[in-house]
Amino acid sequence: MSESFTIQVADSLRRFEPNSPRSSPRGNRSPVVPRQQDSTGTLKTTISLGKTPTIVHTGPFYLHKELPGDTDLTGATNLMAHYNLEHSYNKFSGKKFKDSLSSFLPGLPGMIDTPGNTDNSSLRSIIEKPPIGGKELVFLNSSQLAGFRLHPGPLPEQYQTSSLAPLKKKQKHKKHKKSSEISIQETGAGIAGPGIGVVGEGGAGSGGESYEKKHKKQKRHEDEKDRKKKKKEKKKKKQKHSPEHPGASASIVTVFFQNEDSAFLGEAFADVIQPDEKLHGDDELAANRKRQRNIQKELSF
Amino acid sequence: MSAPLENLENQLELFVENIRQVKIIVSDFQPQGQSVLNQKINSIVQGLQEIDKLKSQVQDVHVPLEVFEYIDEGRNPQLYTKDCMEKALNKNEQVKGKIDSYRKFRAHLLEELSQVFPNETMKYRTSRGDDVNRIP
Numbered sequence: 387m388s389e390s391f392t393i394q395v396a397d398s399l400r401r402f403e404p405n406s407p408r409s410s411p412r413g414n415r416s417p418v419v420p421r422q423q424d425s426t427g428t429l430k431t432t433i434s435l436g437k438t439p440t441i442v443h444t445g446p447f448y449l450h451k452e453l454p455g456d457t458d459l460t461g462a463t464n465l466m467a468h469y470n471l472e473h474s475y476n477k478f479s480g481k482k483f484k485d486s487l488s489s490f491l492p493g494l495p496g497m498i499d500t501p502g503n504t505d506n507s508s509l510r511s512i513i514e515k516p517p518i519g520g521k522e523l524v525f526l527n528s529s530q531l532a533g534f535r536l537h538p539g540p541l542p543e544q545y546q547t548s549s550l551a552p553l554k555k556k557q558k559h560k561k562h563k564k565s566s567e568i569s570i571q572e573t574g575a576g577i578a579g580p581g582i583g584v585v586g587e588g589g590a591g592s593g594g595e596s597y598e599k600k601h602k603k604q605k606r607h608e609d610e611k612d613r614k615k616k617k618k619e620k621k622k623k624k625q626k627h628s629p630e631h632p633g634a635s636a637s638i639v640t641v642f643f644q645n646e647d648s649a650f651l652g653e654a655f656a657d658v659i660q661p662d663e664k665l666h667g668d669d670e671l672a673a674n675r676k677r678q679r680n681i682q683k684e685l686s687f
Numbered sequence: 688m689s690a691p692l693e694n695l696e697n698q699l700e701l702f703v704e705n706i707r708q709v710k711i712i713v714s715d716f717q718p719q720g721q722s723v724l725n726q727k728i729n730s731i732v733q734g735l736q737e738i739d740k741l742k743s744q745v746q747d748v749h750v751p752l753e754v755f756e757y758i759d760e761g762r763n764p765q766l767y768t769k770d771c772m773e774k775a776l777n778k779n780e781q782v783k784g785k786i787d788s789y790r791k792f793r794a795h796l797l798e799e800l801s802q803v804f805p806n807e808t809m810k811y812r813t814s815r816g817d818d819v820n821r822i823p
Contacts, residue, residue, distance in 0.1 A: 446814050447810075450814070453815070461785070462783045462787070466775075475772050475776070478765070478772055479773070483765050483766055484763060485763060485766065486762070487762060487763060487764075490763045494703060495707045496707075498761065501759060501761055502760075508759040509755040510756070513755065523736045524732070525729050525732050526732065531725045531728065534724060534725065536716045536724070537716065538716050541715070546714065
């Protein structure tokens with residue numbers, strides 16, 4: 387019923403159209419269209435015109451396509467759970483990763499956080515222009531190694547590269563914890579000079595680092611002076627309280643010695659000890675006694 | 688991490704350490720260090736030979752090019768993995784949202800069509816194999 391109704395409606399429309407098939411060059415015949423195999427399944431009806439126009443329906447509805455097969459895996463499923471990536475996702479999303487490459491590769495020496503474009507060390511350049519390879523890797527013989535004979539001495543400043551950035555960071559981190567140990571470490575590094583393991587520090591050459599070194603040296607000198615003053619004060623206190631040194635005033639040590647041949651009395655001013663001089667204490671007394679014995683021996687001969 | 692990758696990582700670390708030691712020797716060279724330098728150069732060649740032997744074991748390891756971009760910028764490559772997973776999750780959520788929206792639209796459309804064209808809708812649903820009595 388519905389099919390005949392649609393055909394009737396189509397016929398009536400055709401009659402009232404200004405461009406009716408009767409005025410067309412082919413009359414009421416449908417235009418010649420090469421039949422193409424319909425692969426989409428959209429054309430579910432074939433209309434045959436002519437003396438007995440018929441409509442052959444091959445499907446219930448226009449544009450009635452066959453549905454694609456049901457797949458188990460669609461975007462509606464939790465793909466993280468499906469591929470067992472939940473643990474990895476939680477690990478990566480929960481943990482805070484530092485942005486720098488050096489945090490991923492802490493063992494690598496040198497400045498690795500700088501972009502590869504600056505020093506022509508990018509991986510992309512290797513992909514775009516792969517180096518020539520495939521040759522056999524052979525050890526160098528003595529004549530070839532002769533080309534690596536170097537002149538002694540340090541490298542010129544233009545070739546000294548600032549390196550060991552991770553070590554610097556570690557030292558800064560230690561500063562916050564133990565400031566005294568840093569100065570000791572760096573004094574050791576400074577004394578070692580451009581030796582093994584310390585080249586980068588020696589070759590840094592930045593203004594901030596030299597200022598820090600001077601500041602540390604000043605601190606060291608001040609610390610040493612303080613220690614010396616404390617030692618002096620302690621010794622003074624000891625000598626004040628000791629019986630061998632009655633006072634800080636000048637003392638004259640008289641030595642009397644006698645010769646068999648001639649009565650000889652001599653006086654020797656062993657030491658005149660001033661209050662500002664260093665006090666050697668018992669050691670000096672012992673030395674004085676030895677000198678006295680030696681002099682006595684000489685005179686006896 | 689698989690054993691071949693661990694071996695490769697160890698070899699690369701040793702190689703880098705060799706290079707670092709050569710750098711230290713060369714930076715303040717002393718004549719008595721010439722023999723040591725020659726040994727180090729040969730050890731570098733040996734390191735390259737070892738790394739070359741390991742390349743066959745890691746032929747099937749594919750690295751995305753985007754990771755190289757992260758490394759060239761001096762960024763942590765683990766951030767690439769993290770970004771990838773977040774993008775995948777976001778896309779999954781987007782697609783799930785689209786699918787759910789289309790399902791709701793289909794159900795709503797069928798409901799309205801069944802009110803306006805009850806017979807045609809019933810035919811359609813029987814042709815699709817839907818349960819006619821089920822309310823969409």
